[in-house]
Amino acid sequence: MNPALTETSALIAEDEPLLAAHLQAELAQLWPALRIAAVCGDGDSALEQALAKRPQLCFLDIRMPGRSGLEVAQALAEDWPAEQPFPLLVFATAYDQYALQAFERQAVDYLLKPLDRTRLSACVQRLQARLEERQRRQDAHGALQQTFQQLRALLGPGGALPGSDFPPPRLDVISAQVGSVVHLVPVDEVVYFEAADKYVRVVTAAREHLIRLPLKELLPQLDAQRFWQVHRSVVVQARCIAQAQREESGKVTLRLKGRPETLTASRLYAHLFRGL
Amino acid sequence: MNRVSPPRAAAAVSRSDGSAPEAPSRRWTGVLRRGAIVVVACCLLAVVLWLSDRRINVSANFIYSLSIGISCWVMLDGGRSLAWAVLQRLRRGRGSAGNGSAGLRSLAWAVVVLLLPLGTWVGYVIGATIGDAFTGHRLPKPGLDGSSDFGGSLVISLLMAVGISAILFARERLAMSRAQIAAAERLAAESRLALLQSQLEPHMLFNTLANLRVLIGLDATRAQEMLDRLIAFLRATLAASRSSAHPLAAEFDRLADYLALIGVRMGARLQVRLDLPEDLRTLLVPPLLLQPLVENAVQHGLEPKVAGGRIEVTARRDGPRLRLSVRDTGLGLDAAVPSSGTHFGLQQVRERLAALHGDAASLLLQAAEDAEGGTLAVVTLPLGPSP
Numbered sequence: 001m002n003p004a005l006t007e008t009s010a011l012i013a014e015d016e017p018l019l020a021a022h023l024q025a026e027l028a029q030l031w032p033a034l035r036i037a038a039v040c041g042d043g044d045s046a047l048e049q050a051l052a053k054r055p056q057l058c059f060l061d062i063r064m065p066g067r068s069g070l071e072v073a074q075a076l077a078e079d080w081p082a083e084q085p086f087p088l089l090v091f092a093t094a095y096d097q098y099a100l101q102a103f104e105r106q107a108v109d110y111l112l113k114p115l116d117r118t119r120l121s122a123c124v125q126r127l128q129a130r131l132e133e134r135q136r137r138q139d140a141h142g143a144l145q146q147t148f149q150q151l152r153a154l155l156g157p158g159g160a161l162p163g164s165d166f167p168p169p170r171l172d173v174i175s176a177q178v179g180s181v182v183h184l185v186p187v188d189e190v191v192y193f194e195a196a197d198k199y200v201r202v203v204t205a206a207r208e209h210l211i212r213l214p215l216k217e218l219l220p221q222l223d224a225q226r227f228w229q230v231h232r233s234v235v236v237q238a239r240c241i242a243q244a245q246r247e248e249s250g251k252v253t254l255r256l257k258g259r260p261e262t263l264t265a266s267r268l269y270a271h272l273f274r275g276l
Numbered sequence: 277m278n279r280v281s282p283p284r285a286a287a288a289v290s291r292s293d294g295s296a297p298e299a300p301s302r303r304w305t306g307v308l309r310r311g312a313i314v315v316v317a318c319c320l321l322a323v324v325l326w327l328s329d330r331r332i333n334v335s336a337n338f339i340y341s342l343s344i345g346i347s348c349w350v351m352l353d354g355g356r357s358l359a360w361a362v363l364q365r366l367r368r369g370r371g372s373a374g375n376g377s378a379g380l381r382s383l384a385w386a387v388v389v390l391l392l393p394l395g396t397w398v399g400y401v402i403g404a405t406i407g408d409a410f411t412g413h414r415l416p417k418p419g420l421d422g423s424s425d426f427g428g429s430l431v432i433s434l435l436m437a438v439g440i441s442a443i444l445f446a447r448e449r450l451a452m453s454r455a456q457i458a459a460a461e462r463l464a465a466e467s468r469l470a471l472l473q474s475q476l477e478p479h480m481l482f483n484t485l486a487n488l489r490v491l492i493g494l495d496a497t498r499a500q501e502m503l504d505r506l507i508a509f510l511r512a513t514l515a516a517s518r519s520s521a522h523p524l525a526a527e528f529d530r531l532a533d534y535l536a537l538i539g540v541r542m543g544a545r546l547q548v549r550l551d552l553p554e555d556l557r558t559l560l561v562p563p564l565l566l567q568p569l570v571e572n573a574v575q576h577g578l579e580p581k582v583a584g585g586r587i588e589v590t591a592r593r594d595g596p597r598l599r600l601s602v603r604d605t606g607l608g609l610d611a612a613v614p615s616s617g618t619h620f621g622l623q624q625v626r627e628r629l630a631a632l633h634g635d636a637a638s639l640l641l642q643a644a645e646d647a648e649g650g651t652l653a654v655v656t657l658p659l660g661p662s663p
Contacts, residue, residue: 015579016483017543022490041545042582063479065545065582094482114486 008131009037010057013046013072014092015064023059023092023115030124043067047075055087057127059111062093069093070154074232077151078266082249085134086144088127148268171221174202176209183209191240191259193218195233205258228272230254230265244273310353310444311346317440318345321432333411340407340415344429347406348399348437355395359387396437400430472517476510477571480538487540502540505533516563524591524598525557531570531589538574545584546574552591559598559659562628568621569602569653577606577651585650598659605650609643625655633657 010027014020020039027034037053040046044066050058058076060069067075069091080086094113109123174185185202194201195215202209211218219235229235236254243255244265252265252273265273322341326334367380397419404415418430484506491499512530528550535548566589578585585605592599622641629637637657644652 015545016487016541018487018490018494018540022493044582063579065580065584094486095478113482114489 007035008033008057009035009053009055010059011037011046011050011053011055011087012039012059013041013043013064013069014039014059014061015041016061017041019061019113019115023120026115026117026120027124030121031128041065043069043072047072047079050076050087051079054081054084056085056131057090058087059090059092062091070151071232073151074155074268077148077268078232082267086147088130089147090123090127144267148271151268152271169221170223171218174209174211176202176211178209185209187222188237190237191256192234192236192263193227194235203259228269230263230269230272232266232268234263234265236263246270246273307353311349313444314345314349314440315342317436318342321345321436325432336407336411336413339410340404340429343407343410344400344403344433345436347403348396348433349440351395351399351402352391352437352441355391356388359384359391363387392437392441393434396434397430399437400433403433404429472513476513480571483541484537491540502537505536509533509537512564513567516567519563521560522563523557524552524559524561527561527563527566528552528589528591530564531566534567534570535574535587542579542584545581546578547584547586549586549588551588553593556591556593556598561598561600561657562632565625565628565655566600566602568625569655572621573602573604573606573651573653577604577608579606581606585648593659594656596659597656600655600657602653603644603650605644605648608649609641609651629655629657 008031012020012023014023020041024036024039027036034057037055038046038049040049042065046058046060046064047067050072058073060072062069064072073089073091076089077086088109090109090111092111092113092115109126111119111123171187174187174190176183176185185204189204191203191205193215194203196210198214199210199212200215200218202211215233215235219229222235226238227235228238230252236256240257240259241254242257245253245255247253250267250270252270254263254265254273256263318341319338322334322338325341326332326337363380363384366383401417401420404417408414415429488499488502488506491502509530512526512533532548532550535546535550539546539548570587570589573587578587587605588601588603590601590603592601622639625639629639637655640654640656642652642654644650
């Protein structure tokens with residue numbers, strides 16, 4: 001075995017304790033040199049641990065409490081330090097038809113639960129081959145772009161997770177309540193939306209409002225042609241972008257019409273501004 | 277028949293029932309078939325008339341029979357189609373609200389009662405005129421030519437019109453009720469399948485199997501116990517679409533099976549409290565009535581919550597009623613993204629309750645009111661064995 005692979009570490013995110021323990025045990029047999037950096041039971045701690053421990057591999061369950069596996073991947077793609085190669089991602093799911101179709105199309109490796117030994121061993125071999133290739137080519141950037149492309153496809157237009165339910169009706173007016181007063185904000189006047197915990201800041205040229213609706217649920221109700229997600233927590237109206245400036249880190253800084261502040265588009269969405 | 281189907285089937289029946297006295301089959305084959313029946317009946321009438329009185333002219337007799345018969349039929353069938361179209365428009369104007377349809381139905385019958393003599397008279401006059409032109413005879417036309425002879429021909433025409441209408445009506449009724457039975461059977465089969473699909477949620481099933489597969493290697497005894505629970509749960513799920521009631525104790529046992537299986541998956545994140553008083557154990561309830569509520573609590577309340585939480589299923593006597601509640605300390609109604617699954621589950625519980633108890637039973641879904649938060653679902657139904 002390539003000596004470089006002996007230093008490989010992995011993170012396991014799986015909310016079901018038995019399955020997490022099992023995956024760990026199987027990996028110990030199939031890949032004795034692999035070091036398990038962390039085992040997490042929910043998406044939020046998986047993200048935190050992954051950013052802290054910087055493993056080369058992440059096994060992510062799709063359905064988890066807190067962030068889903070796909071959301072963890074999205075956040076990782078945005079917050080992962082540029083100097084370090086992006087981890088190889090393996091998704092696991094018991095039964096998500098849509099997700100499965102997306103994986104097959106995108107060739108990100110995925111595992112079906114119940115885990116079967118042969119399949120897991122094939123996955124291990126594929127991961128080892130990818131790591132070796134990465135080492136040979138020292139081409140972290142290309143691999144990263146490829147991963148981003150796959151992630152964007154998985155997250156789908158408007159960032160909706162695959163397999164979500166019927167498309168909700170399109171939103172025209174947003175009602176934002178302040179005390180006993182309800183402000184009606186036409187969607188067309190919104191410059192950008194920014195997620196803040198369970199709330200979303202709705203920013204127009206004149207003022208801003210808070211609405212109690214997760215960005216995840218707001219997003220599918222917006223016209224994806226006009227409202228671009230540029231970061232996992234920011235959605236901006238395209239016609240309000242005055243200028244886009246590409247930074248060294250691969251991120252893009254956006255200047256807005258009618259607002260003094262700038263926004264940052266993450267590397268995951270930087271491709272939107274390639275032509276500018 | 278499945279218990280879930282009656283309300284839907286009933287809706288289907290009442291939808292087409294309003295049309296029963298008047299629904300003409302719109303297809304031309306139907307028109308041709310009715311025309312053929314009329315022609316045959318007219319020929320038979322001509323033969324009978326000729327047999328009863330050999331002196332009358334055979335060919336004139338046939339011509340009058342056919343011309344009057346066919347023209348009466350055109351009048352009645354055409355009038356009927358016209359009246360049907362008008363009634364349809366009226367009904368659409370009123371909307372599909374249930375109470376209007378009874379009034380419309382009596383209106384439809386009134387139209388039939390008026391149409392029969394009127395249409396027959398008009399048909400008779402036209403048919404007799406046509407017959408006159410062919411034969412050179414002249415049949416009396418009561419009401420037009422002032423003839424006081426209330427010609428036997430008109431009476432015979434009227435009798436024939438009533439008779440043939442009755443036969444056609446009976447035929448249509450029969451065809452319609454056959455179609456209704458077929459539709460009801462299809463609905464029943466569909467809802468049986470839907471119930472089964474909703475209860476055998478593949479994500480739950482595969483995840484449970486994944487856990488069992490691991491458990492076999494770690495703790496064979498516990499794996500066996502869990503397998504037994506899975507078997508009991510699957511058996512109950514399959515049986516639930518066939519049997520109509522089981523004791524409340526069995527209901528709680530099946531919920532315990534399901535929650536134990538989920539417990540293997542969620543580990544310490546799930547706490548379960550089942551509370552069934554001794555004196556309520558033998559009460560009969562529809563099988564797996566609470567299952568969708570418990571499943572919603574787990575899937576949308578507890579599983580997505582990082583810290584997990586507790587689920588409580590409680591049975592209480594509340595005066596003349598039985599009160600069954602499913603409460604969780606999960607994410608709560610706000611956080612739950614409404615999905616087709618949730619809606620189907622709730623709708624299914626409501627439909628089953630309505631089918632069995634009508635307005636006497638209810639399902640309420642609300643936010644739990646204490647500090648722990650989460651969701652509370654309450655089913656109230658009349659106490660005592662289900663019908």
